[in-house]
Amino acid sequence: MAEVIIKNIVKTYTNASVLALNNVSLTIASGELFGLIGPDGAGKTTLFRILATLLIPDSGSAKVSGFDTIKDYQAIRKIVGYMPGKFSLYQDLTVEENLNFFATVFNTSLEKNQYLIDEIYSQIAPFKKRLAGKLSGGMKQKLALCCALIHEPRILLLDEPTTGVDPVSRKEFWDMLDRLKNRGITIIVSTPYMDEASRCDRIALIQKGKILEVETLENIKLKHNNPLFAVQSPNRHTLIAEIRSFKNTKSCFAFGETNHVSFVNGIDDFELLKEYLKEKGLTDIVSSQIAPGIEDIFIQLILENEAINA
Amino acid sequence: MPEPVIVANLLTKKFGDFVAVDAITFKIDAGEIFGFLGANGAGKTTAMKILCGLLSPSSGQASVAGFDVYKQNEEIKKHIGYMSQKFSLYENLTVKENIRFFGGIYGIRRKELYEKTDDLIFRLGLEKESNKLVRTLPLGWKQKIAFSVAILHEPKVVFLDEPTGGVDPITRRQFWDMIYEAASRGITIFVTTHYMDEAEYCDRVSIMVDGAIVALDKPSEMKRKFEGKDMDAVFLQLARNAKRSD
Numbered sequence A: 001m002a003e004v005i006i007k008n009i010v011k012t013y014t015n016a017s018v019l020a021l022n023n024v025s026l027t028i029a030s031g032e033l034f035g036l037i038g039p040d041g042a043g044k045t046t047l048f049r050i051l052a053t054l055l056i057p058d059s060g061s062a063k064v065s066g067f068d069t070i071k072d073y074q075a076i077r078k079i080v081g082y083m084p085g086k087f088s089l090y091q092d093l094t095v096e097e098n099l100n101f102f103a104t105v106f107n108t109s110l111e112k113n114q115y116l117i118d119e120i121y122s123q124i125a126p127f128k129k130r131l132a133g134k135l136s137g138g139m140k141q142k143l144a145l146c147c148a149l150i151h152e153p154r155i156l157l158l159d160e161p162t163t164g165v166d167p168v169s170r171k172e173f174w175d176m177l178d179r180l181k182n183r184g185i186t187i188i189v190s191t192p193y194m195d196e197a198s199r200c201d202r203i204a205l206i207q208k209g210k211i212l213e214v215e216t217l218e219n220i221k222l223k224h225n226n227p228l229f230a231v232q233s234p235n236r237h238t239l240i241a242e243i244r245s246f247k248n249t250k251s252c253f254a255f256g257e258t259n260h261v262s263f264v265n266g267i268d269d270f271e272l273l274k275e276y277l278k279e280k281g282l283t284d285i286v287s288s289q290i291a292p293g294i295e296d297i298f299i300q301l302i303l304e305n306e307a308i309n310a
Numbered sequence B: 001m002p003e004p005v006i007v008a009n010l011l012t013k014k015f016g017d018f019v020a021v022d023a024i025t026f027k028i029d030a031g032e033i034f035g036f037l038g039a040n041g042a043g044k045t046t047a048m049k050i051l052c053g054l055l056s057p058s059s060g061q062a063s064v065a066g067f068d069v070y071k072q073n074e075e076i077k078k079h080i081g082y083m084s085q086k087f088s089l090y091e092n093l094t095v096k097e098n099i100r101f102f103g104g105i106y107g108i109r110r111k112e113l114y115e116k117t118d119d120l121i122f123r124l125g126l127e128k129e130s131n132k133l134v135r136t137l138p139l140g141w142k143q144k145i146a147f148s149v150a151i152l153h154e155p156k157v158v159f160l161d162e163p164t165g166g167v168d169p170i171t172r173r174q175f176w177d178m179i180y181e182a183a184s185r186g187i188t189i190f191v192t193t194h195y196m197d198e199a200e201y202c203d204r205v206s207i208m209v210d211g212a213i214v215a216l217d218k219p220s221e222m223k224r225k226f227e228g229k230d231m232d233a234v235f236l237q238l239a240r241n242a243k244r245s246d
Helices: A044-051 A073-079 A096-103 A114-129 A135-149 A169-184 A193-197 A217-221 A238-244 A266-279 A294-309 B046-053 B073-079 B094-106 B110-123 B139-152 B171-182 B219-225 B232-238
Strands: A002-013 A018-029 A033-037 A059-064 A080-083 A157-159 A186-191 A203-209 A210-215 A226-231 A249-255 A256-262 A286-290 B004-017 B018-028 B033-038 B059-064 B082-086 B155-160 B188-191 B203-211 B212-217
Touching: A002 A044, A002 A186, A018 A044, A018 A059, A018 A186, A018 A203, A033 A169, A033 A193, A044 A186, A073 A080, A073 A157, A080 A135, A096 A114, A096 A135, A096 A203, A114 A135, A114 A169, A135 A157, A135 A169, A169 A186, A169 A193, A169 A286, A186 A238, A186 B046, A193 A294, A203 A294, A203 B219, A210 A217, A210 A294, A217 B046, A238 A249, A238 A256, A238 A266, A238 B073, A249 A294, A249 B059, A249 B171, A256 A266, A266 A286, A286 B033, A286 B094, B004 B046, B018 B203, B018 B212, B033 B171, B046 B059, B046 B155, B046 B188, B073 B082, B082 B139, B094 B110, B094 B139, B094 B219, B110 B139, B139 B155, B139 B171, B203 B219, B203 B232, B212 B232, B219 B232
Parallel strands: A033 A186, A033 A203, A080 A157, A157 A186, B033 B188, B033 B203, B082 B155, B155 B188
Antiparallel strands: A002 A018, A002 A059, A203 A210, A226 A256, A226 A286, A249 A256, B004 B018, B004 B059, B203 B212
16 A cells, blocks of 8 residues: 655745755555655755645645645644654753653653653663753654654654764664564655665655656666676776776776776776776776666766756 | 874873773874774764864873874964864855855965965856855755865865765765865875765774774775775674764
8 A cells, every 4th residue: 555645746945946856756655664865955855844744845746644745734743753854852851851742742641652662762761851952963863763753653754864873873773663664654764875775675766856766776776787897906096087087988986995987888898998007007906897786876877867957 | 204194192081980082092194084983972073172172182192283282272273174064164155255264264365365265166166156155055065165165274184074974976976086186285184974985985094982992994904804895894893882872
């Protein structure tokens, strides 16, 4: 069953001069862990705010659990848990007071739904008398998630919950989302970290208000399996410059210690490049063909999208 | 041998009983790109504040660009650049105003500053945007301008605190091209990041856990030593057992 249906949504800001969402359509299934992946300014927050009934689109429509985001906004607010990207709890209330406040607003109590938040709340419980404004970043994030869960929502909207969070805590956060998903909650989560795509059932790659792709990670990889090559050398700065100066190089981007290169004519150009680099005096070159990862594919889609717009 | 640009020797900062920074030691050379990694709450920000001359240590020694962190912290501030994702440019000033404002603060003389401003706007290809308010620009551009402004006065060292957070993968790499370019001119780069692929763009990295530096090496050496396929694996291995988190 479809839990969220978004149809042809357009949203502009400042007298239509900024196109935040450019004809976005998406269907998200019940119980799905859905990732919205894209950089700052892609339109992720705008989409969340429309689904949370906090913003009205210029055109198009969105339905959440069968309710229309404009007509039935009151019904949606009862079943959606929203965690904004910017910390939005009451800074001058304590941890406990914030939780009680949100529980009361939703006509429930901390005791009644404690089972849902127990795992997360136990980590911040030692600080329950502390003002929310005095919490560290990681603890604020956990409290915000507790407050978004306190009314047993059917759907959880999480706007960049892991931005600025270190790799260890990010992994823990996603483990937590897995467990919430197992309880049947539909989760839509946005992130600028490409590697988190592997934690989602399906992902949408979004940039400049446009959805570039919606698929499972496996299918995205199958669909965009263009020949790609990793080229590495100790003299990395010269190497990048020389690869880019090679006439048949389509793109070359650094990936950790190595560089990922695509060519006009795939493997034939790869052989030519190796000769070319030797002529240029580069030594100890290690190179091989590789399967594109999600970040390679996203870069490729951005470049194609920009070529269309240009 | 040139003198190292940043030296820390058993540098320690305590807040009451809490040891935020626990006897960290390292030397960083001119033009080196040094990645300063660690989990949230590991003590990175505190250590960076000391090195920027904003906080006095409890014990140990450190010097930046030849100036002592205890006695010459005002001199340190003049000889470094700083940029973070949270604070970089004034949103309500134009691109040009921001460049002139920060250049002025760093004591660049008017005539030179005007030339540098025009030059920078040209190099960044922002001629059309130079009179636009910074808040109307995409984040990626802001970050590039902020970095250029931070090194406008040709400091010995620039501190970058998560400079690429939230930026798209292409812009993130263009940003690193700028870092390389600055390093090749001899500017020392001290950078924190949560993107582990970026850790591999550094000449050396340190990993901080619970206030102490538990590993410091070239990324390739670190991967070999800790048998990780990438820096993400190395980081998870070292930081997983941290007692502190925020």
